[in-house]
Amino acid sequence: MITTRRLVKQFGRLRAVDGIDLDVRAGDIYGFLGANGSGKTTTVRMLLGLVLPTSGEIELLGSRMPRAGRRVLPRVGALIEGPAHYGHLSGRENLALLDAAGPGGSWRTRRARIGEVLEQVGLAGVGRRPVKAYSLGMRQRLGLAGALLRRPELLVLDEPTNGLDPQGITEVRELLLDLHREGTTVFLSSHLLAEVEQLCSRVGVLDRGRLVLQDELAALTAPTGSTVVHTPTPDRVRAVLDGRVTATDGERVVVRGADPAEVNARLVGAGIAVTALSLERPTLEQVVLAAAGTSTDRVEAPR
Numbered sequence: 001m002i003t004t005r006r007l008v009k010q011f012g013r014l015r016a017v018d019g020i021d022l023d024v025r026a027g028d029i030y031g032f033l034g035a036n037g038s039g040k041t042t043t044v045r046m047l048l049g050l051v052l053p054t055s056g057e058i059e060l061l062g063s064r065m066p067r068a069g070r071r072v073l074p075r076v077g078a079l080i081e082g083p084a085h086y087g088h089l090s091g092r093e094n095l096a097l098l099d100a101a102g103p104g105g106s107w108r109t110r111r112a113r114i115g116e117v118l119e120q121v122g123l124a125g126v127g128r129r130p131v132k133a134y135s136l137g138m139r140q141r142l143g144l145a146g147a148l149l150r151r152p153e154l155l156v157l158d159e160p161t162n163g164l165d166p167q168g169i170t171e172v173r174e175l176l177l178d179l180h181r182e183g184t185t186v187f188l189s190s191h192l193l194a195e196v197e198q199l200c201s202r203v204g205v206l207d208r209g210r211l212v213l214q215d216e217l218a219a220l221t222a223p224t225g226s227t228v229v230h231t232p233t234p235d236r237v238r239a240v241l242d243g244r245v246t247a248t249d250g251e252r253v254v255v256r257g258a259d260p261a262e263v264n265a266r267l268v269g270a271g272i273a274v275t276a277l278s279l280e281r282p283t284l285e286q287v288v289l290a291a292a293g294t295s296t297d298r299v300e301a302p303r
Ligand SMILES: Nc1ncnc2c1ncn2[C@@H]1O[C@H](COP(=O)(O)OP(=O)(O)OP(=O)(O)O)[C@@H](O)[C@H]1O
Pocket: 011, 014, 016, 034, 035, 036, 037, 038, 039, 040, 041, 042, 043, 191
């Protein structure tokens, strides 16, 4: 869906994007994670042909960009930082203009299509109010509605939950999951680890213009081979599982071995209370920190 090879964007002395090889496959919900200023927006703009790369190659839906833009972009829905609208017109009228300006999509079905996307983003009730009366979150949703007008195969979204309240964030997440279930590939940039961890199947991490990590979320957070035990008596666990305890933190004990049932049987057999038991997995935050080093402390951690 998206492939880049050694993609570079240089602004004067600053290398905002520094030789990245993106690989976004059909069916992905791809999370493009990076701190503010790491180069996410610049990358998204290059993917969509809004900024020319300094060097490197981009393929979008199998065709070279920006050359194939006219042909390919109608199949891509996009939302870029701060979508622009006409404030004196209603949401519905803004979408009608957007729809009329682009290729494809008959005017006969325009009303129905606009009604449908307004419904999808939860703006059906306010579609007739002027956009200047909209909150930031409502404008963001109107931007999303615009991206959905042509039932795109690929959605490219730059920080889609920016400015939304917690309920708005949940609604956008549900909407993206619905679209994904119906076959849309989603590429979204975010500086929020928790958002990417909850939503995405593949993750790329940008650090000062470099792609330092790109893999399936499930592979990145695969079990480590240890078991985590919660117990009110960690010292007794240490005594019973002689030598297998690799870490303790309060009531949390990490035991070597990826067989929770075996660990449980041994502890319960010794009369030790086990209050919780799970396979140990690294969090995305730990994985990102390990890959990107100290600079990613600017990536917002889950609260
Ligand atoms: N047109 C431009 N001219 C000069 N420098 C620019 C330009 N656009 C972006 N930059 C710089 O390139 C770097 C990457 O910016 P970019 O907006 O791509 O980052 P980002 O990861 O999207 O951050 P944010 O989340 O804050 O938007 C920044 O240092 C920015 O100041």
